[in-house]
Amino acid sequence: MSTARVGVVTFPGSLDDGDAARAARVAGADVVRLWHADTDLSGCDAVILPGGFSYGDYLRCGAIARFSPMMAQVVEAARDGLPVLGICNGFQILCESHLLPGALIRNDHLHFICRDQRIQIENNTTAWTKDFPVAHEIVIPVKNGEGGYVADDRTLDMLEAQGRVIARYVGGNPNGSYRDIAGITNESGTVVGLMPHPEHAIDTLTGPTADGLPFFTSVMSFLNSAGHRTDAHAGVTA
């Protein structure tokens, strides 16, 4: 079986695209760099929407990126089961695209914050978290200005009931996220949005820990386990 292809989308203003690509490569992926203006997923088996300030995040984070040609492809393929991980700005884009419920607003303390953050992985059955032990606590960087996750109570209750809160802040909420939510998933566990940055924690030389790597190895195990290698996606993009 060939190596799984993981695409990393670059929007104008993406900043962590190189880091996300590096992390996926370290996890063993064949990394494909995707361009926001293109309309071809290049046969990718999974896609990462990286952090940054797409289009300057001027209107609302992720609001403009959502309308890019590449996102049209990603949204369609994600509805057909393509694993997608949105980190920070990528999470915002996923919410703006309505692939994930809720939205991300300005941090409650109104400052950009960059710090090493403890989070607990609460769902280790998604495509992007299956390599974590149950209820595992990790430390990875969080860095955002608009990272407060908000949704109405019904949506929040629904996410909790369905086990779709995949990660929660512990030891202090960095941005006022409702119910300390750091990351959520869609119903099928293939699309994950995460505010902290696992791609900055893949080795202890450049990150606070190497705790972020399992996000990237998870999708590799997911893709390699029978039935999930989706050569079918070629059909979607063709």
Place this chain on the structure above:
Amino acid sequence: MARILVTVMLKPEILDPQGAAVRNALGRLGLTGVNDVRQGKQFVIELDGDLDADRDALLHKLAAELLANPVIEDYRLEVDAQATA
């Protein structure tokens, strides 16, 4: 020329940290009886020519989906009659 104002505010049930910060600041600076402050955005859009039905419909759609995030925000669209020739 047409001039359109689109005002976008967070829905009442959504926490507004910026508005809260402004409320506190107003209070600290001596303004009494401030009950609530909400902070939103206003876009002033200048269009060439006049606003025909097609562009009006598109503009409403874009206000609802691009300028506002319908999950957390409401929008109001007004044509600035004075500025609109």
Place this chain on the structure above:
Amino acid sequence: MARILVTVMLKPEILDPQGAAVRNALGRLGLTGVNDVRQGKQFVIELDGDLDADRDALLHKLAAELLANPVIEDYRLEVDAQATA
């Protein structure tokens, strides 16, 4: 109860990167003839009781110096007559 709207916009000669980003996005999404977009802020302030002269004066001062950054922004203050009882 009084309800006051303060709208703060960048002075016309000041670069507005946010407005420019919105203008480009509107254009890309098919809205033709967009000449200019400026993005500002709107504050909705709810006060207990009615707006006496003292508070009105203070509010103007705070709008000019706190809500707006007088170096780069102008403000407009309106009392929302409908909501103001």
Place this chain on the structure above:
Amino acid sequence: MSTTTRVVDTVQRAATTPDIEQPWADLGVKADEYARIREILGRRPTSAELAMYSVMWSEHCSYKSSKVHLRQFGDKQPKTDALLVGIGENAGVVDVGDGWAVTFKVESHNHPSYIEPYQGAATGVGGIVRDILAMGARPIAVMDSLRFGAPSHPDTTRVVSGIVAGVGGYGNCLGLPNIGGEAVFDPCYQGNPLVNALCVGAMRHEDIHLAKASGVGNLVVLYGARTGGDGIGGVSVLASESFDATGPAKRPAVQVGDPFMEKLLIECTLAMFQAHLVEGIQDLGGAGLSCATSELASNGDGGMRIHLERVPLRDATLTPEEILMSESQERMMAVVRPENIEAFMDICRRWDVIATVVGEVTDGTHLQVFWHDDLIVDVPPRTVAHDGPVYNRPFSRPQWLDARQADEPTAEKLPRPKTGEELRDALLSLLGSANLSSREWITSQYDRYVLGNTVLAMPDDAGIVRIDESSQRGIAVSLDCNSRFGALDPYLGAQLALSEAYRNVAVTGATPLAITDCLNFGSPEDPAVMWQFAEAVRGLADGCLELGTPVTGGNVSLYNQTGETAIHPTPVVGVLGVIDDVRTRVSIKGGRIGDVVLLLGTTAEEIAGGEWLHVAYGHIGGMPPQVNLAAEMALASLIRAVREHLTSAHDVSDGGLAIALAELVLRNDYGLSVQLPLQTEAFIALFSESVARAVVTVTVADVDAVMAAAAAAGVECTPIGHVTSDAALDIAGCFRLEVEQMRQPWQAALPAIMA
């Protein structure tokens, strides 16, 4: 709209109307300078020419007061093979081995950051990043050295919060890690905050680009943001000349940054470099098009013709004079061969960047600027860009300095803590002081992780970034200055700044290679200030010669004063080092239970200008610590040699050994059990700020090896204790402080100032 019957002030008109009154004085041009312009041109300047000369001959662009002194950096330049491009270009370039070159520079944006802190600081970062980009390098990190007024002053929170948010807002949005800096509060900066921003870039040797326009027929392209009326308040006098009744529109003096545009500019420019599409390149910063065109032309081998009406505008009412002087941000100018222009434009389109061919390189010798069909500028470009006035301003040692230096902080006059309890309280008050407390309120607003190559950042002594993932080669940078030392003695003050920055780089295990500096002073028209400036430059040049580290570039910021009162001399020094394998770096973080703590270097009674004196008495008097650059070099080579044995290292500087030890405990959450050397009074051992010192931890097994190496290097090495598991700083016979007792004031201080 008013109809304007604008008279274009052409070269021809200038030649035929020699006697028209020109507002040169309002533009800051001196009578003799105006006369010189007339002499150079053989006629009166056109209003556009006057605009160009006035900005290019300003203090900021021409260095007219500082030039005669700055020459020493060249004259006293140490012999080095590392310098690939020296002073004079946008930034110096240093060879860091393996075919890699690094360019770095620090620049001030002080005054704008007082007027509008957020935008002033933001555009300061933007400007220095473009300088680095213009050398052909990919920007890889930024740093910021900040000075604010008194913590208790009512204006301080406005200035601090705006500046910090601006540095972060711009740098974060560009995706450049912030790897360090300084943040100092002192009443002398009230009304004169300092924002010194540094950027580092890396490139392969063959990618070095210079700002020159050569090759007749090559095209001059302006790309990036549209030009608006930013930062041209002053030139409006010219515009009003040219209009009849109605004055020009109001022009903003404040520049607003668009970091998103700058990010596009970076990616687009790097793509052009990679495709070899650029012959010469220049960023647009201060003095905008006037500077870019005259410098490119002057460094080239021919002339240049510019068609000014082609410049894309944000504001259609701008006059040609204003377009020439506009300081709109996020613009670059490139010289491109005609056969490459299509490829160049394709890259711009891919990144949504507006690019316009505005002129070409000619076989003439003049820079000519046309406005539609009229020739409005026709000048020898060197006379604008390089042959500005040079002043030999009078300087003299201020009379008050003798009294200040004689005012030694003796124990009789200013009693010192003696008992264990007093010493403990002194340490706690330093930890909770504005300048020594945790910088986290600031640094947590900066992204230090982006790009994935940050090996050390705040709160480490120097920032380290990896430049090559395959070889693990990296660079280390630190920015430092204690301006109170400069207030006591500017010559020594500059050398002490150099000494500290050098040490901060050295304690990480890196080899210091080169210097950049930002010289922040008061008004050069005051002979006392001019003397301080001259002394600081002399000190820095002498120091760099001794250390073997050349000054590669920097920036001068004068007129930092309110009324008659100048800021303390603040020569901020940036030291760049190289480390061949970043995995071997040493950090403050580290050390295991049982490790031995060694104090490297020699402690003397040196209190004047130091943090204890500042916090306890706010006293400025006496002589600063003695400079000993030979000892700094010995310390640096010792640490480099034994770095594999060190489990952690931290320099001893502001606040002395007490603060260095406290910072180790706070960072590592372990304990230190310390016995101070008996021969020194405890207060001196703890709070003196003698140079060339560091504390390191080593495993018991390695102690002998490190001691032997220290002896061989001539560095005093004193075992002063060991690492314990009980999370407290225990100074035998003095005091014991739990980590949490120290953390509380240390963490609370900045948030309290900002509340």
